[in-house]
Every structure is written in C-alpha cells, then in structure tokens.
Amino acid sequence: MGISFFYLPAASMAWGVLGHRIVGQIASTYLTPKAKAAIGKILGNESIAMASNWGDFIKSDPTYDSISAWHYVDIEPGLSKEAVIDFLNKDTAVDAYTKINFLVKQLKNGQLPAAKKQFYLKILIHLVEDIHQPLHVGRHEDMGGNKLKVSWFTMPSNLHRMWDEGLINFQELSYTEYAAAINFTTPLQRKEMQQKNLKAWIYDSYQVVDKIYAGIQPDEKLSYQYNYKFIAIVNQQLLKGGIHLASVLNEIFG
Ligand SMILES: [Zn+2]
Helix, strand or coil: CCCCCCCCCCCCCCCCHHHHHHHHHHHHCCCCHHHHHHHHHHHCCCCHHHHCCHHHHHHHCHHHHHHHHHHCCCCCCCCCHHHHHHHHHHCCCCCHHHHHHHHHHHHHCCCCCHHHHHHHHHHHHHHHHHCCCHHHCCCHHHCCCCCCEEEECCEEEEHHHHHHHHHHHHCCCCHHHHHHHHCCCCHHHHHHHHHCCHHHHHHHHHHHHHHHHCCCCCCCEECHHHHHHHHHHHHHHHHHHHHHHHHHHHHHHC
16 A cells, blocks of 8 residues: 556556546536636636646656656555545545645645746646546556456456546547536536545545445456446546536636
8 A cells, every 4th residue: 555556568557548538627617717717828828628648748847757656546445435534534645636726735836937827727637537447546466457368258357447438438438528418517516526525535436436336246248238337427527527626726816
C-alpha cells in the first residue's frame, strides 16, 4: 500500500481517450458562468473535453515521468468505509488523492504564473476524471487490473483496459454523442452528488472495484454478456465524474 508502481508502456492508461473526453464534456455542462469564463481564459480555444487527455499524452515525454504515480491511488481490498476514509486522511504518498488536493489548493491561489496555472488545471481535470475509473483506486497487486489478462471478443486485453476503453468503445459513439446520451440527472441527484467530497468519490469507486473483481477469472473470454452486466456502471461513473469535476472547478473558479 502506498508503494508506487509504474504502468508499463504496453499497459493502458486510465479512461481511454474517449472516456476522458466524455467526462470533460459532461463537466462543461455544469459550470457556473464565472467558472466557465475563468477556465476559458486559461485553456484558450481548447475545451475541457479536449484538454482531458493531455495528462496521458505527456507520459510519452520523459520530462513528466515524475507524475506517473499521480494517476491512481492504491487502496488495499476489503476495507470498510471508515477504514478507507481513515487511510485517505493519513495519506501522504504521491498519488491521485494527495495530488488532487495539492492542485486544488494551488489553483485557488490567484498568483500562479499563466503557464503553471494551465499545467495544473489540465492535470487536475485529468486526475479527477481518472479516480472515477474504478480500477484507479485498486488493486496494487495486479496494477489496477493491468496484469489480469482477459480477452475481449477475439482481442487480447486486460481487466484495466476493459474499463478504460473496451466497454466504452463498444458503444460506437463519439464523445459528444456519448455525453449527450448519458447526461441526465435530476436537480436532487446533482445536489447529492455535489455534496460529497473527494474522499467519498474515491470510496464510491472503491466499492465498484469489488463488483468488478467478483467472479472474474484470469484469461476469461469477455463479450456481449460483460457489456450487458457492466455498461450501466461505466455510464454512471462517467456521469458522476463529469458532475464532480464541475463541482471542483466551480469551487475553484466559480
Ligand atoms: Zn490518467
């Protein structure tokens, strides 16, 4: 626990390109006008959706090697809610939880130089999205499912990649079509989701991890039934990610 590991180059990297953009696109629909204007000033012509992938793209640049451990938080399996919250309260590792807190604090400081502000904002967007991919909060022993090989129809894959992109790509929608298809909440749901904090969001993902591991076998051949079983949870995580990202951004800039 708390020991960092590297995703191998061949391993997949968090929500795939599409997943990140879907969350970013949904987030942009819940921003206050003030937050929207402030973010527009920082990102220029780039939308939140398109800026979402930058945190993964920079993994190809050795300059940014030190932030590879920012994308996930390792929490051991089988903990109660209280134990997860307690773990996070004491967490001092370099991980998604401590770095999201760091970035929020930095961005609330109006004195940041423009380049740094843009860097921090893009990474913050990416990391808040990442922690809603459940396999970014567990498990350490198989690198968030990267080491658990499965096949997806006829293609070799792994559990992590299934949740990054296998299920999402299977829907055959663009990110704007996908966001439009799932972005439905009631005002009450939005209020409830926004009242939770980062620790609760991580705990929500943590609970999904148990469901993902229940019954999965190494080398299992996954296909239509896996989509049927899990697509609603994937969509729920994408939607929650968008609403939560908007609430973080509104808190900072709104
Ligand atoms: Zn990532």
